[in-house]
Amino acid sequence: MEDKTILELKNVRKVFGQIVALDSVSFALKRGEIHGLLGGNGAGKTTLMNILYGLYRKDEGEILLRGQAVNIQGPRDAINQGIGMVHQHFLQISNFTVLENIILGTDVKNKYTMKMDEEVIKVKELCQRFGLNVDLNDVMSTLTVGARQKVEILKALYRGVDILILDEPTTNLTPQEVDALFESLRVMVNDGLSIVFITHKLREVLSVCDRITVLREGKNITTLDRKDASEEVFVRAMVGEKMDIENSIYFATEERQAFDQTSVEAPKLKLENVNLISQDAVQRLKDLNLEVFGGEIVGIAGVAGNGQRELAEVVTGVVPVSSGKKIYLGDDVTSKTNEDLLSSGFSYIPEDRLSDGFLPKATVAQNLILGQHRIKPYSDGRFINWKTVYAETTKNIKEYNIKTNGPGDVGGNLSGGNIQRVLIARAFSMDSQVMVAHNPTRGLDIPSMDFVYQKMLSRREAQMATLLISEDLDELIRISDRIAVIFRGQILGVLKRSEFDKYAIGRLMSGITSENQPSEEKTLP
Amino acid sequence: MTIVKKSLPYLLAVVASFVAAGIFIALMGFDVFKAYQTILFTSFRTPNGFIQTLLKFVPLLLLALAFTIPLTAGKFNIGGEGQMMAGGIGAAAMGIMFADLPAILLIPLVILGGVIAGALWGLVPAWLLYKFNINEILTTVLFNFIAFFLIDYVCTGPWRDPAAGHPTTVLIGRGGWLPMLINNPPLHSGIILAVLVAIGVYIYTSRTTGGYELVATGANPRAAGVFGIKTRRMFVLSLVLGGAVAGLAGAFEVAGNQHRLIEGMQSNFLQLGLIIGLISRGNNGAVPFVAFMIAVLEVGASAMQRTMMIPVEMVFIVEALILLFVLLSDVVRRK
Numbered sequence: 055m056e057d058k059t060i061l062e063l064k065n066v067r068k069v070f071g072q073i074v075a076l077d078s079v080s081f082a083l084k085r086g087e088i089h090g091l092l093g094g095n096g097a098g099k100t101t102l103m104n105i106l107y108g109l110y111r112k113d114e115g116e117i118l119l120r121g122q123a124v125n126i127q128g129p130r131d132a133i134n135q136g137i138g139m140v141h142q143h144f145l146q147i148s149n150f151t152v153l154e155n156i157i158l159g160t161d162v163k164n165k166y167t168m169k170m171d172e173e174v175i176k177v178k179e180l181c182q183r184f185g186l187n188v189d190l191n192d193v194m195s196t197l198t199v200g201a202r203q204k205v206e207i208l209k210a211l212y213r214g215v216d217i218l219i220l221d222e223p224t225t226n227l228t229p230q231e232v233d234a235l236f237e238s239l240r241v242m243v244n245d246g247l248s249i250v251f252i253t254h255k256l257r258e259v260l261s262v263c264d265r266i267t268v269l270r271e272g273k274n275i276t277t278l279d280r281k282d283a284s285e286e287v288f289v290r291a292m293v294g295e296k297m298d299i300e301n302s303i304y305f306a307t308e309e310r311q312a313f314d315q316t317s318v319e320a321p322k323l324k325l326e327n328v329n330l331i332s333q334d335a336v337q338r339l340k341d342l343n344l345e346v347f348g349g350e351i352v353g354i355a356g357v358a359g360n361g362q363r364e365l366a367e368v369v370t371g372v373v374p375v376s377s378g379k380k381i382y383l384g385d386d387v388t389s390k391t392n393e394d395l396l397s398s399g400f401s402y403i404p405e406d407r408l409s410d411g412f413l414p415k416a417t418v419a420q421n422l423i424l425g426q427h428r429i430k431p432y433s434d435g436r437f438i439n440w441k442t443v444y445a446e447t448t449k450n451i452k453e454y455n456i457k458t459n460g461p462g463d464v465g466g467n468l469s470g471g472n473i474q475r476v477l478i479a480r481a482f483s484m485d486s487q488v489m490v491a492h493n494p495t496r497g498l499d500i501p502s503m504d505f506v507y508q509k510m511l512s513r514r515e516a517q518m519a520t521l522l523i524s525e526d527l528d529e530l531i532r533i534s535d536r537i538a539v540i541f542r543g544q545i546l547g548v549l550k551r552s553e554f555d556k557y558a559i560g561r562l563m564s565g566i567t568s569e570n571q572p573s574e575e576k577t578l579p
Numbered sequence: 580m581t582i583v584k585k586s587l588p589y590l591l592a593v594v595a596s597f598v599a600a601g602i603f604i605a606l607m608g609f610d611v612f613k614a615y616q617t618i619l620f621t622s623f624r625t626p627n628g629f630i631q632t633l634l635k636f637v638p639l640l641l642l643a644l645a646f647t648i649p650l651t652a653g654k655f656n657i658g659g660e661g662q663m664m665a666g667g668i669g670a671a672a673m674g675i676m677f678a679d680l681p682a683i684l685l686i687p688l689v690i691l692g693g694v695i696a697g698a699l700w701g702l703v704p705a706w707l708l709y710k711f712n713i714n715e716i717l718t719t720v721l722f723n724f725i726a727f728f729l730i731d732y733v734c735t736g737p738w739r740d741p742a743a744g745h746p747t748t749v750l751i752g753r754g755g756w757l758p759m760l761i762n763n764p765p766l767h768s769g770i771i772l773a774v775l776v777a778i779g780v781y782i783y784t785s786r787t788t789g790g791y792e793l794v795a796t797g798a799n800p801r802a803a804g805v806f807g808i809k810t811r812r813m814f815v816l817s818l819v820l821g822g823a824v825a826g827l828a829g830a831f832e833v834a835g836n837q838h839r840l841i842e843g844m845q846s847n848f849l850q851l852g853l854i855i856g857l858i859s860r861g862n863n864g865a866v867p868f869v870a871f872m873i874a875v876l877e878v879g880a881s882a883m884q885r886t887m888m889i890p891v892e893m894v895f896i897v898e899a900l901i902l903l904f905v906l907l908s909d910v911v912r913r914k
Contacts, residue, residue, distance in 0.1 A: 372805050393807035402805070410805045413798035424795060425806035433788045440786070465798075 060085045060248050061106075061137075061217055066115035068101055073469070075101045077272045078115070083217065088239055088249045090259035093269035094292060094499035096471055099252045100142075102269070103219045107132045107139045138210025139219040144202055148195040152188050153177060156209050180211050183245065185238045198564070199357055200231035207238070218242070219250045224258055226358050226525055228560035236262045254500075255528065256288055268292055293500050303507040303532060304500055320384060321345035322519035323369070323488045328378035330364050330543070338364040339543040342378070346488065348517040351510055353534030355527055355559055361543035362523045363405055366492045369521065370402045371395040383487065396425040401486035403477050403494045405523070407470075411477045414466035418458050419447040421465050422480050446483065454479040455502065470497045482509050489513065492523040507533050527559060541565045588908035596900030600893065609889050617886060618879030618894060628878060630766045634836065636874040637773045638663070638828045642852030643859070643866045644780055645825035649715075650861040651784055652810075652817035653797035658704065658719030659825040660849035661726035662697040666826025668726075668733050669696025670833040671840035674751025675738055685754035689834045690772075690827065697826015698819050700726065705818035709811050715818060723849070734842045746842040757835040767835030774867070776824060781864045793817060851877070854902050873898060 061083040068076040076098045083089050091099045104110045106117065108126040116123050119135055126132050132139070146155050157173050164170070177190060186204040194202065203223060210218055220239075224232045239249055239262060251263055259266050260280065268275040268291040275291040289305055299305050323346040330339035339361050346352045356362055367373045369380070371392035380388045387395065396402070402425070404410035413421050423432045423443055431442050447461035456475045458468055468476065474497045481489060491510075495503040510533060513520050524530050530537050531554050538548045539562035546562045549555075601611045622632040645659040656662075673692035677685060704718035734746035757767040784790040795803040796813040804810045832844045855873055859865035880894030 367805075370805075371807075391807065392805070393809070396807045404802075404805055409799070409801050411802050413795055413802055415798040416794060420791070420794065420798075423791075424802065427791050427795075428788055433791075435788065437787050438791050 058085045059083065060120060062118040063102065063106065064116050064118065066102065066105060066117075067113045068098075068105060068110060069113055075272050076105075076112075079269065079272070079274050081267055081274075082277075083248050083250060084265070085248055086243050086246055087264040088243055088251055088262055090263035090266040091250055091252045091269065092254070092256065092259050092266055092288065092292060094254055094503075095497050096271070096469075096499050097254075097269040098272040099254075099269055100221055101272075103139065103221065103250060103252060107137060107219065133210075133213050133215060136215045137217045137219070138213060138215035140203065140206045140210060140221065140223060142222045142225060144206050146194050146202060146205065148193075150194055151190065152192050152194065152197075152205050152208075153190040155194055155205055156190075156212050160213065177208060177212060180208055184211070184241050185234075198231075199226045200228070200234070203227070203235070204238075211242075216246065217248050217250070219252070221252045222254070223251070224253065224255065228357065228563045229527070229556040230560050230564070232258070256285065256292065257528075260285065260288070270294055297501045297504070302504045303511065304504045306532070321347045321381075322383060323521070324379075324381040325369070326379040326381065328368060328380070329376045330361075330368055330373065331376045332364075337543060339368065339375075342543070342545055344538060344545060346519040346521050348487075348519050349514055350535045351514055351520045351522055351533055353530035353537040354521065354523040354540055355530050355537050355563060356540035357563055358525050360540050362492065362540060364543070365540065366402070366404065366490050366521075366523055369488075369490050370400055372402075392425075393428075397429050399487035401425075401481040401484055401489045403481045403489075403491040405492035405496075407473055407477055407496075412465060412473050414464075416465055417462050418451070418456070418465055418468070418476060419443050419461035421476050422447050422450060422461075422483070424480065426480075426484055450479040450483055454482075455505075471499070471502070474498055475502065478506060478509075482513075485516075485518070487518055489518065489520045490523070491520065493525055494522070495524075495526070495529060503529075527556065531556070531559075539563055588911075589905060592904030592908055593901055595904045596897055599900055600897045603896065604889065604893060607889070609887060614883055614887060614889055614893075617883040618876060618897075621879045621882040622875045627764045628882070630761065630764045632871075632874045632878045633766060633770055635877050636871050637770050637831055637835075638846075638848045639851055639855060639874055639877075640773055640777055640867055640870040641824050641828035641831075642848045643855035643870050644777060644863065645821040645828070646852050646856035647859065647861050647863050647866055648780060648784075648824065649814075649817040649821045650856060651790075651797050651863065652793045652813045653800060654708075654814050654817055655716045656701065656719050656818055656821045657716055657849070657853070658700065658722045659821070659828075659852050660845045661719070661723035662700040662822040662825035663829040663832075663845055663848065664723075664726040664730045665700035665822075666693035666697035666829025667833050667840050667844060668730060668829070669693045669826065670755075670830035671733070671738070671748055671751055672696075674755035674834065675749060678752030678755075680752065680754050682754040682756075682758075685752055686757065686834070689751065689755040690830050693826045693830025693833070694823045695826070697829060698823035700826065701818045701820075701822020702815070705815040708818070709815050715814070719818075730840065730842055734840060738840075740839065748840040750839050751833065755834055756838055757831070767831070769831035769835040772827070773831070776827065777863075777867045780824075784863050851898070854898050858902055858905050860905075 059082050063079065063081045065078045065080055066076055067078055079098065079102055081102065093099050101110065105112045106126065108128040108131050117126065124135060126135065147158065153170065153174065156177055157170065162168065162170060163172055174190060181187060186208055188201050188204050223235060227235065243249055251259065253259055263280055265277060265279055266288065267277040268288060270292060289299060293299065325342055325344040328339055328342040332338050354362060354365065368375055371390055375388060379386060413424065427433055427438060428435060432439060444461045451458060454475045456479065457472050478494060481491065495506050498506065510520055522530065522534060535551050536548055537554065537559060538545045539559055541563065542565065546567050549559065597615065604614050605611050621628045623629060642659045642663065645662060646656055649656040670689045670693035673688045674685065677688060700722060704715050704722060707713040707718050708715045731746065734748055738748040740747045740749045757769050760766045760768050784793060792808045793813055795808055796810045800810045833840055837844065851873055855866060855869045859869045876894050876898060880891045883889050884891045
């Protein structure tokens with residue numbers, strides 16, 4: 055490998071309002087390497103790369119590209135300089151074909167006839183060279199997340215970049231797709247490209263990166279060669295000195311005792327043949343059966359958009375089922391609304407915290423009682439007991455480490471991670487029999503994630519039922535007693551803790567069950 | 580300390596708007612200080628001025644609440660005028676039809692007639708919103724026009740007072756007149772009820788569970804719905820409450836001031852109500868204070884016109900400027 059620095063960021067500083075997002079961060083990328091940028095949420099990884107890509111303006115510092123100082127004003131500049139970025143949320147037009155998406159915004163030779171033979175040849179050549187197999191005539195909306203990501207990478211390669219930034223590229227990929235991605239990345243760097251790989255997943259950087267830079271709270275912690283350092287070094291760098299790694303769940307290595315189903319007679323929550331047909335006549339949930347016992351954490355795995363949100367909303371009563379039965383503590387609650395369920399022992403952490411879970415114009419205290427505002431101790435049914443509410447809020451702010459000026463602070467002043475903490479505090483502060491948590495740790499740093507896991511395990515100890523819906527397969531494997539895999543609104547399989555296997559779950563996530571395996575496998579590229 | 584800090588932008592906005600309007604008054608060739616003296620002190624110099632201010636304060640307060648109550652739930656009621664007129668019609672209808680009833684029956688009947696008519700005028704747009712998702716801004720505005728023509732019909736129809744030169748109904752029954760707190764100059768007792776309504780609204784929105792649901796709905800209807808609040812019902816409730824409060828203002832005009840229904844009684848209370856509601860930033864607790872301040876300006880303005888020949892619209896400019904500066908202070912603070 056050529057040992058030459060192609061890109062260097064020196065002492066970059068960026069301040070958002072009062073928050074220092076990046077504090078004199080330096081970063082150097084060598085030609086032909088995969089460089090991991092590792093850190094928890096809020097460490098500043100994405101901010102740093104957005105500055106490089108021209109999406110944010112830096113406050114201080116300089117960028118050296120091939121030894122020369124450059125001033126990048128926007129993504130167009132960045133691409134012209136040979137820097138491409140694949141965002142966590144793809145920027146694609148879903149009713150265009152793959153080819154149309156790739157060439158969109160570039161100069162096409164036959165502008166008026168739109169004959170794109172030359173372009174097709176060029177794209178096909180790229181596909182072949184890097185093992186990125188997609189059919190150029192497929193319409194975007196029909197593709198899986200993995201395929202759409204390939205398109206996003208092709209988009210960058212087609213524009214001739216030699217530095218590629220990938221922001222959390224493995225979110226929503228099955229383990230099989232992750233392996234394929236890593237192979238393609240390896241081919242690319244062997245071909246002379248340089249890749250920055252942004253992630254919070256330690257195991258991924260260890261398996262694919264050549265060098266790793268760790269960021270924490272907007273500061274450079276260290277840059278190390280993969281082969282020079284052990285896992286422990288990186289763990290410590292990621293979380294800092296304060297966290298107790300020995301007793302953490304996030305980094306736990308020993309096997310936890312799985313839930314023993316024989317000790318409990320009836321499940322706390324049971325779904326029987328639940329179907330949900332949406333207003334536009336699409337079947338969102340199909341013949342869904344699920345049981346959650348007290349003292350158990352049931353995980354729901356699946357690629358985003360396969361009915362997870364619908365499942366959460368059906369269980370919590372936000373939307374009524376089209377057919378089927380819901381049984382809670384032995385009673386039929388199929389026709390109960392979320393108003394009834396929330397007052398009788400359900401709690402809910404919605405996935406989309408800003409739109410579904412938070413009142414930005416209301417105070418922190420008002421936010422914390424949402425859904426529990428009709429029941430004791432917060433209300434006698436008519437009047438809200440603000441004294442109790444404020445006392446509880448003050449307690450929760452401390453316990454859940456919510457950074458705010460106090461219970462009366464306006465919710466809109468909080469950062470994303472702190473909003474998530476408010477939602478977590480709201481759900482965990484009541485002793486709910488059934489909790490539905492949808493991506494509860496999104497946007498949290500590692501110590502906070504660990505805190506949520508501790509809380510979930512103590513719910514488990516207290517014989518309460520928890521339904522954890524998550525896009526993070528590692529998280530599910532870490533904490534669930536059973537994992538049910540959802541695909542196109544159907545539960546394709548339920549695995550016990552002793553049977554957990556990343557690849558088996560990954561197969562189910564892409565819709566391959568043992569019965570249809572042979573025929574499906576053929577259609578896969 | 581925090582109160583001082585919070586009210587500072589408001590004070591600055593008021594001062595800035597007076598300065599800006601003062602430049603115009605000076606350019607028009609009038610004495611700025613004398614003009615402002617008239618505007619600010621007319622209300623407090625004579626008992627008559629103060630009572631006039633209070634009389635102005637009542638409909639302003641109620642019309643502003645008619646705007647801010649639905650605003651708490653995130654809905655815009657621009658139909659306060661129509662609801663007030665409907666309330667006036669309802670009150671006058673009761674007062675004329677049951678003219679012979681004694682006061683103990685007729686007064687509640689007249690007031691209820693106004694409140695219910697106003698609530699109905701708010702209910703129709705609310706129902707259209709609930710059932711068909713029709714934008715309430717549009718419907719409430721359009722319902723103002725319906726009320727215009729309705730009041731025209733009532734004042735020129737069977738209840739017309741042929742002796743009057745202006746479209747007017749006959750007097751309502753003596754028993755429907757609100758008792759006077761002071762006879763000369765006249766101050767009717769509606770102000771007590773109006774202040775009680777304002778206090779009630781404040782307590783409802785800030786202390787009760789139902790009021791919390793209203794606030795939560797206004798803060799983020801989707802999240803409120805996810806957590807079990809029936810937001811569409813909240814929309815209806817808030818618009819009906821707003822209509823009822825505006826209807827009460829109409830009833831007071833009929834039963835307290837004119838003792839009959841007069842075309843044009845709505846004055847420009849709607850716009851002033853919106854301005855008061857927006858300067859208060861939808862805070863129901865702040866509305867009475869802002870409403871009183873605007874009432875002082877309004878009364879001062881007519882005095883200024885009488886004594887100095889400065890057009891009364893000058894004050895409207897000041898009020899609009901206060902609003903602009905308050906909104907501006909929001910933007911500045913966010914930067």
